[in-house]
Amino acid sequence: MSFLIFILLTLSSSTVHSTPVDDSQLLRDFYQQQLPLIAFSDYADGVYAFDADSKAAWLDINQFPPYEFSLEKGKNLFKQPFANKSHYADCFPTNGIAIAQLYPYWDEEKQSIITLASAINDCRLKNRLPTLTYESDEITYLMAYMADTSRGQLINTHMPNSALPAYERGKAYFYQRRGQLNFSCASCHVDNAGKFIRSEILSPALGHTTHWPAYRLKTGKLGSLHTRFKVCNRLIRAKVHEAQSTELRELEFYLSYLSNGLPLNGPSIRK
């Protein structure tokens, strides 16, 4: 089914590829048809849009979320001045508050995708500090704080023409089958969105980038979107790319553009 969509997408445009706008529309129409009961705004809640029982338990835990301590650490890390008396706030617009929806974006000069995590490290380099390991607690806490201040902001990923090749690569990754189980991201998150895989509901790709970092009840800690990409690939026995590698950034870029218009609601809780 997803292969069909891929063909449709490639054939639907008259010249080379369909535009990102067309892609998004096609996929949203597909979801609308497959999942008529899910309203657009519900996609921001992921699997909880599908099951009232688990949503009730999720909302219950959300009333006093267990990630509050990590969030507090993130806030303190964010506000702590660097050795040169500068702050993270000086690297970002509006002092770093309510800006997570601007990421990821295509940087014309650097000809690469900048994610929030890489922006944090760029800020550190600019201030002569060592970079943080991408899946470390410290960077995750910082991302949690910055996401929290951005709660409710609508995802608004820009797509300049020079970003199209990166977008296409991210899209190709999404639809490419891989690993021993020979799944593509689309196999589960498009073809079977809303259905069960063993005892879990598969979330649709629309809304995938809204709720990060996510506190996993399983691990008892916050994890980033790229950590989740890695786990997913490991589970389908595919090659695991490193967090913030070009491949995963392009995938995030594609998914983020798909989710344009949905509100950010991270950090959040997942199982």
Added chain:
Amino acid sequence: MQIKRRQFIKKLLLTSLTMSSLVFSKISLGKWVAYDFGYRPIEKSLNELFPNKTLKKTYKINLKLPRRAENGNVVPITITSSINNIDTVYILSEKNPVPLIAKFTLDPSLEAYIGARFKMKETCDVIVVAKAGDDYYQTRQRVIVTLGGCGG
């Protein structure tokens, strides 16, 4: 005469001590007992926590629990009850290796209301026992705990 005075003072001290202990006594759990939280099957745990007590089944204890726990690590529960004078509440998970999760005392100034988050090993009944003076009440509710899919 002196002996009688000594006896009188002794009696006075004893009575005052008992009186003061009655005035300040409330339900207290005392020290944490490792044995209560030991590994044993549910029947043994219930028998040892409530020896020779009848745990009357009641509809007057309400348990807000998910029907299916997304992850057995964190199961949220809210216990409410219309039974008067509940002084102690016990939460047990039938098939956990250690069935007793927690016990709480409740002062009369508190409502019969407790919220908590606990771990469940597998699908089983969550048992809540409430003690109101000399009466013990129980209620059970099944929670399904599943083993993943792609959550890893």
Added chain:
Amino acid sequence: MANRSTIKIRTKYFPDYTLVRTLIAHTMETGRNTAQDTKELIPAHFIQTLTFKHNDKVVSECHMGFGISKNPFFSFKIKQAKLGDKITISWKDNLGFSDTKDHIVQ
């Protein structure tokens, strides 16, 4: 940086009751898990007792085992609390660590 508290307390005051919720940073380790890297058993480390006081009077004593979830959460309702009342939550674990925190009902 000052010692960060492991206890967060939130209260919601209503005329007929006051909701008291607390979240505690604690691993509640069961002692049955192995560390991923060293493959050694992680020793049990969990809160055993928790005390909830209202204006310095103990209103709930809680004994628990490692069956309570990591980062424990508890909630209670006080029948008649007043604005300005003091809520105190204290805990002690099996390794002898403890913490306490006060909160004013607002």
